[in-house]
Amino acid sequence: MDEIFNKLIEVNLTPNAYYILHCIKERIVPKSFVNKDLQLVKLKSDNWVTQDLQLTSKSVIFMSEIDSFFKKSKKKTSQDLMGKEFLEKIQEYVEIFPNKKLSSGKYARVNAKNLEGAFRWFFETYDYSWETILVATEKYVTEYSLKNYEFMRTAQYFIRKQEIDKTFVSDLATYCEFINTGTDEGQFYFKENVV
Numbered sequence: 191m192d193e194i195f196n197k198l199i200e201v202n203l204t205p206n207a208y209y210i211l212h213c214i215k216e217r218i219v220p221k222s223f224v225n226k227d228l229q230l231v232k233l234k235s236d237n238w239v240t241q242d243l244q245l246t247s248k249s250v251i252f253m254s255e256i257d258s259f260f261k262k263s264k265k266k267t268s269q270d271l272m273g274k275e276f277l278e279k280i281q282e283y284v285e286i287f288p289n290k291k292l293s294s295g296k297y298a299r300v301n302a303k304n305l306e307g308a309f310r311w312f313f314e315t316y317d318y319s320w321e322t323i324l325v326a327t328e329k330y331v332t333e334y335s336l337k338n339y340e341f342m343r344t345a346q347y348f349i350r351k352q353e354i355d356k357t358f359v360s361d362l363a364t365y366c367e368f369i370n371t372g373t374d375e376g377q378f379y380f381k382e383n384v385v
Contacts (some may be wrong), residue, residue: 194259201252207233209255211249214239268306270321271313279320280305285325286334287345300345308349311358318366326365 198208210229213220220226233239238249245253268276280302287298312318318326327348334342343351343361350358 194256197252197256201253202236203238204229204232207238211238211245211253214243214245215250215253246338266314268310271310276306276309277302279324280309282324283327284345286324286331288331288339290339292342292344293340294344296337298344298346305346305349308346311360312349312360315348315358316363316366317361318363318370322366322369326362326369329369330361330365 195205197282198205206224207229209224210220210226213226230239233249234241237246239245272279284299284302284305289299290297292298329339330348331342334340347361349362350360352358
């Protein structure tokens with residue numbers, strides 16, 4: 191609350207004057223305990239409202255700054271981000287990976303509960319549906335099955351992997367983009383017709 195009063199003092203605005211600005215913005219009649227005429231004279235002279243009682247850009251900007259103090263940032267739940275059946279979808283995702291150890295020495299499958307954080311990051315960063323994610327994952331695993339899973343990422347690292355510079359990369363996002371755009375790396379090879 192101190193921050194709000196400090197902001198009002200900083201711009202030389204009384205709480206009553208701010209109340210009048212609020213009433214103008216919300217198109218409500220001010221209560222009688224505030225002398226609106228006296229406040230309007232000061233608001234007009236300080237360029238908070240125009241002569242026809244419209245808010246100036248100065249007052250609109252200031253009021254949205256004050257409003258931001260009252261907005262609570264609600265952290266989205268996993269269900270909000272990924273849908274009601276996200277646990278089933280994560281399990282479905284895990285089961286696409288082979289149940290074996292990769293050449294890296296790590297298991298391809300990861301416990302589904304361990305993947306929730308990675309998928310939260312993915313859904314906050316990218317806008318792909320579960321259907322696209324599952325199709326993209328099947329494409330990835332199928333490609334690596336032809337190479338005996340050599341150099342394949344684990345289920346977790348396929349979603350996101352932290353680089354040396356602390357940024358994250360997502361092979362899953364790349365494959366999802368292939369699915370959405372219909373792009374396939376196989377389309378770039380030249381074919382020769384034999385007559």
